[in-house]
Amino acid sequence: MxxxxxxxxxxxxxxxxxxxxxxxxxxxxxxxxxxxxxxxxxxxxxxxxxxxxxxxxxxxxxxxxxxxxxxxxxxxxxxxxxxxxxxxxxxxxxxxxxxxxxxxxxxxxxxxxxxxxxxxxxxxxxxxxxxxxxxxxxxxxxxxxxxxxxxxxxxxxxxxxxxxLRGARIGMAGFRDMRLYGTLYDGVSLKATIGPEIEHFDLLELQQLMDGIDAAEVKQLAEEVSRRWVFRKEPQPGTVESSVKLYMAIRRKVEERGYDAFSYTDVDGIKKLMGFAPAGAMTLLHDETTICTVPENDSMGAVTQLMVHYLTGQVAAYLEFYEFFERGALMGVPDYVPREIVDGEVTIFPNAFGDFGEGLLNVSRLKTGPATIARLGYVGNRYRMHIMNATAQDPVSWEEAGWAPPAPQLPSVDLVFDGDTAAFIERVMGQHYIISYGDNRMLLEDLCAILGVEVI
Known part of the structure; x- marks a missing residue:
C-alpha cells in the first residue's frame, strides 16, 4: 500500500x-x-x-x-x-x-x-x-x-x-529523553552518509508559544476536537485545552522552521515539566499535517521515518516492542498513532500513567495486513538498516501495568514475521521500529544501496 x-x-x-x-x-x-x-x-x-x-x-x-x-x-x-x-x-x-x-x-x-x-x-x-x-x-x-x-x-x-534526505530537517525539542543511549546520533556521520540536519531547541520555546496563544482559538479547536474524536469517557476540565495549546505551539514551531520530522523529550520533558501527556497534541498534529513524529528524542527513529515516508508516501508511524512470541512480536504505543493507520474512528481514552497528569491517550484500533518494519542504526560511521516483512494481525487482549484503572488496551498489533524471529531479536536495534503497510523491502534495500547503508 x-x-x-x-x-x-x-x-x-x-x-x-x-x-x-x-x-x-x-x-x-x-x-x-x-x-x-x-x-x-x-x-x-x-x-x-x-x-x-x-x-x-x-x-x-x-x-x-x-x-x-x-x-x-x-x-x-x-x-x-x-x-x-x-x-x-x-x-x-x-x-x-x-x-x-x-x-x-x-x-x-x-x-x-x-x-x-x-x-x-x-x-x-x-x-x-x-x-x-x-x-x-x-x-x-x-x-x-x-x-x-x-x-x-x-x-x-x-x-x-x-x-x-540531503535537504531534510528534523526538529528536536530537548535532548536525550530518559538518558537513553539508543536514541542518540552522530551529527557528522549522519550528515555525511544520510543527509538530514537535526536541529535542537528548548522546551521553553514551546511553553512560550503556548503562553501566547489566543484563548478563543483554543476554545474553538477544543470544541471541534471533542466532536471529531470518539471519547471513551469525559476528560477532566482543561485536559483537551492543554493538548490543543501544545499542538498549536508545536505546529507553529514546525512551520516556522520548516521541519520535515519532529521528536521531543517526552517523559523527562513535557510530562514532567508541563504536567500532562502530549498524546492528544500529537494525535491532533497528525490529523492536521503530514509531518513524521516519534517521541523520546529518537533521532534514528526520525531519520528512518523520513526514509520510509519519502519512499512510500505513507505516514511512517512508530511502534514499540512490548512482547516477543515464537513467530513475531506484539508492537504498540503508549500514547498516539496517526489517523492514517487507524482502522475506524480515532478513539481517545483520557487517562494517567504513574504520577503524570491526565492526557488524551489514543486507544484506536490499528490497521492489519501485510507490513514492513524497519530501523536505521549505526556503529561509528557505519550505518545499518534492519528490515522485517510481517503480517499485522489484531492483538491478543492485553494491558500495560501502571495505567489508572480501568487499564486501556493500547493501539497495537501482533506482527507475525515472515522471517526467523530469533535471528531478528539478535539484531534488534532499538525499542522503536517504523511501520509501513505493504511489502516495501525492495524500496528500502534500493535506498540503502544508494546511500551505502548495510541491510541486515
Whole structure:
C-alpha cells in the first residue's frame, strides 16, 4: 500500500545501440520504454539514442542535452550491443547521480526470436561501472517478459528519496529523553552518509508559544476536537485545552522552521515539566499535517521515518516492542498513532500513567495486513538498516501495568514475521521500529544501496 507523493520523480533517460544496428530497432524500443516509464510516474528528461559514431558526436550531443536538466536518477537504456566507451562518454559527467543500467530484450517474429544483443552491451558494462565506483542498479529484461517496471521504479524512487534526505530537517525539542543511549546520533556521520540536519531547541520555546496563544482559538479547536474524536469517557476540565495549546505551539514551531520530522523529550520533558501527556497534541498534529513524529528524542527513529515516508508516501508511524512470541512480536504505543493507520474512528481514552497528569491517550484500533518494519542504526560511521516483512494481525487482549484503572488496551498489533524471529531479536536495534503497510523491502534495500547503508 504505497501512497506516493503527487510530485513526479525527475529522471534522465538515454538509450544506446551500435552504429551498425538498424536505427529504427533502437528508436522504436527506446520510445516504448519511455512511454511505459512516464505512465508509471516518471518525468523524463530524455535525449535521442546514442550510437558509437567514431567522432563521438552523438555522445557529445547527449551530454549537452542532459546537462540542461536537473534529475535525481539517470536511466541508461541499452537497446542493443554498444561498445563500452560510447556509454561511458555520456554517463561520466553524471557519475555523481544514481543510475539504472537497463537492458532490453528482443522480439518475436513468427517462429523466430530476433535480438540486438542487448545483454551483450549490459554485461560488458556492469563490471567496469562497478569497478569505477558508479552507483547503479543493474536491471535486465528477460526474454519473453515485459519490462521490469517495478524494479526500475523502486530504484528511481529510492534515488529521489536520497536527494530529498540531503535537504531534510528534523526538529528536536530537548535532548536525550530518559538518558537513553539508543536514541542518540552522530551529527557528522549522519550528515555525511544520510543527509538530514537535526536541529535542537528548548522546551521553553514551546511553553512560550503556548503562553501566547489566543484563548478563543483554543476554545474553538477544543470544541471541534471533542466532536471529531470518539471519547471513551469525559476528560477532566482543561485536559483537551492543554493538548490543543501544545499542538498549536508545536505546529507553529514546525512551520516556522520548516521541519520535515519532529521528536521531543517526552517523559523527562513535557510530562514532567508541563504536567500532562502530549498524546492528544500529537494525535491532533497528525490529523492536521503530514509531518513524521516519534517521541523520546529518537533521532534514528526520525531519520528512518523520513526514509520510509519519502519512499512510500505513507505516514511512517512508530511502534514499540512490548512482547516477543515464537513467530513475531506484539508492537504498540503508549500514547498516539496517526489517523492514517487507524482502522475506524480515532478513539481517545483520557487517562494517567504513574504520577503524570491526565492526557488524551489514543486507544484506536490499528490497521492489519501485510507490513514492513524497519530501523536505521549505526556503529561509528557505519550505518545499518534492519528490515522485517510481517503480517499485522489484531492483538491478543492485553494491558500495560501502571495505567489508572480501568487499564486501556493500547493501539497495537501482533506482527507475525515472515522471517526467523530469533535471528531478528539478535539484531534488534532499538525499542522503536517504523511501520509501513505493504511489502516495501525492495524500496528500502534500493535506498540503502544508494546511500551505502548495510541491510541486515
Amino acid at each position: 504505497n501512497n506516493h507523493d503527487t510530485a513526479r520523480i525527475r529522471a534522465g533517460f538515454v538509450g544506446f545501440g551500435e552504429v551498425n544496428t538498424p536505427r529504427e530497432f533502437i528508436d522504436k524500443r527506446c520510445t516504448s520504454v519511455m512511454a511505459q516509464l512516464k505512465q508509471a510516474g516518471l518525468d523524463l528528461a530524455a535525449t535521442a539514442p546514442v550510437a558509437d559514431d567514431p567522432a563521438g558526436e552523438q555522445a557529445a550531443r547527449a551530454v549537452a542535452e542532459l546537462s540542461q536538466h536537473d534529475f535525481s536518477v539517470l536511466i541508461v537504456c541499452i537497446a542493443g550491443w554498444i561498445p563500452t566507451w560510447a556509454v561511458l562518454s555520456v554517463i561520466e559527467p553524471f557519475r555523481h547521480k544514481p543510475m539504472v543500467l537497463l537492458g532490453l530484450t528482443g522480439w518475436q517474429e513468427g517462429e523466430r526470436f530476433v535480438t540486438t544483443a542487448d545483454q551483450a552491451g549490459t554485461t560488458a558494462l556492469r563490471k567496469p561501472m562497478a569497478d569505477m565506483g558508479y552507483t547503479f542498479k543493474y536491471v535486465v529484461t528477460l526474454r519473453g517478459r515485459s519490462l521490469p517496471l517495478e524494479s526500475v521504479m523502486s530504484y528511481c524512487r529510492a534515488a529521489d528519496t536520497a536527494r530529498r
